[in-house]
Amino acid sequence: MIGLAHFLTVAAMVFAIGLYGVLTKRTIIGILMSIELMLNAVNINLIAFSRFITPDALTGQVFAIFTITVAAAEVAVGLAMVFRVYYDRNTVHAARLDEMRW
Numbered sequence: 001m002i003g004l005a006h007f008l009t010v011a012a013m014v015f016a017i018g019l020y021g022v023l024t025k026r027t028i029i030g031i032l033m034s035i036e037l038m039l040n041a042v043n044i045n046l047i048a049f050s051r052f053i054t055p056d057a058l059t060g061q062v063f064a065i066f067t068i069t070v071a072a073a074e075v076a077v078g079l080a081m082v083f084r085v086y087y088d089r090n091t092v093h094a095a096r097l098d099e100m101r102w
Contacts, residue, residue, distance in 0.1 A: 047061060
């Protein structure tokens with residue numbers, strides 16, 4: 001039987017992969033994808049806790065839906081910023097974006 005510990009282990013591994021990606025990726029797109037992995041790990045935790053602690057209430061699922069909508073908005077804003085940075089500087093490498101002024 002799959003229990004809560006199994007879901008938490010998978011979520012921790014997904015979160016660790018996302019954190020590793022945020023810390024090691026050089027492009028903005030890779031960093032955004034790693035942040036999405038971290039948000040998905042949070043969604044796994046929300047739904048797992050909701051399923052095993054309060055199976056009658058749908059609070060974890062509702063919070064997961066809110067997290068998914070926030071992630072969708074983050075992707076839209078993040079991609080708009082990536083397109084603007086690429087248009088202005090012809091690069092998407094995060095290390096080359098250390099100046100606020102052009």
